[in-house]
Amino acid sequence: MKGEMFKMNILKPKLQFDRVKNILVGINVKHYKKHLKDVLHLYADADVSIYNHETIMYEVYSYGEGDEDKQGNLLYGLTVMYPVYIKNECNMTQGHFHVDKNCAEYYFGIEGEGLLLLMNEQREMYVEKVFPGSIHYIDGKYAHRLVNTGDSVFKVAACWPTTAGHDYEAVRKGEFPYRVYKINGKIEFVKR
Numbered sequence: 221m222k223g224e225m226f227k228m229n230i231l232k233p234k235l236q237f238d239r240v241k242n243i244l245v246g247i248n249v250k251h252y253k254k255h256l257k258d259v260l261h262l263y264a265d266a267d268v269s270i271y272n273h274e275t276i277m278y279e280v281y282s283y284g285e286g287d288e289d290k291q292g293n294l295l296y297g298l299t300v301m302y303p304v305y306i307k308n309e310c311n312m313t314q315g316h317f318h319v320d321k322n323c324a325e326y327y328f329g330i331e332g333e334g335l336l337l338l339m340n341e342q343r344e345m346y347v348e349k350v351f352p353g354s355i356h357y358i359d360g361k362y363a364h365r366l367v368n369t370g371d372s373v374f375k376v377a378a379c380w381p382t383t384a385g386h387d388y389e390a391v392r393k394g395e396f397p398y399r400v401y402k403i404n405g406k407i408e409f410v411k412r
C-alpha cells in the first residue's frame with residue numbers, strides 16, 4: 221500500500237430507508253396524514269353515514285435539506301396508502317400538477333400494488349402499473365395521482381425538486397378523466 225494512512229471519520233447517514241418496516245427514518249423527516257374527511261370530495265359516492273371520516277387514507281413522509289426556494293434542491297418522500305375502498309372506488313392521492321412545469325419527479329414502487337395516473341394539460345391520461353421495484357419518471361407537464369388497487373398497504377417513494385410546488389387547483393378544475401374502481405377483484409376505469 222502506498223501513501224500515508226488517514227483516519228477518515230465515516231458519518232451515519234441522516235436519512236435511512238428501513239427495509240424491514242419500509243419506512244423513512246431520520247431526524248427532520250416531516251409527516252402528515254390525510255383522513256377521509258380531507259379527501260371526501262375526490263370520491264364519486266362518499267355517503268357520510270357509512271364511512272368513518274377519521275379513517276386514515278394515506279400518509280406522506282418527506283425529507284429535504286437547505287433552502288426550499290433554491291433551485292436544484294431536492295425532496296425525498298414516501299407515500300403510504302391504505303387499502304380503503306369507497307363504494308368500490310380505490311383509495312387515491314389528491315393528485316397535482318407541479319406549479320413549475322420544468323420540474324420532473326421520480327416515483328419508486330416499494331410495497332403493495334397500485335397505479336400511477338398521469339394526465340397532461342389537455343386532460344389526456346395514461347396509466348402505469350406500480351409494484352415493488354418499479355421506477356416511474358414523471359414529466360413536469362403531467363399531473364400525477366397514485367391509486368391503491370391492492371388489499372394491502374401500498375408504499376411509493378418519490379424524489380422531486382423543492383421548487384416544484386403542488387398545484388391542486390388545476391386538478392380540481394380539470395379532474396383526471398377516469399375513476400378507478402375494483403369490482404369483484406377486477407380493476408375498472410369509469411369515465412367521469
Ligand SMILES: O=P(O)(O)OC[C@H]1O[C@H](O)[C@H](O)[C@@H](O)[C@@H]1O
Pocket residue numbers: 280297298299313314315316325364365377378379380386
Ligand atoms: O399531494 P398529493 O397529490 O395528495 O400526493 C401525495 C404525495 O405523493 C408523493 O409523495 C408526492 O411526491 C408528494 O409531492 C405528494 O404530496
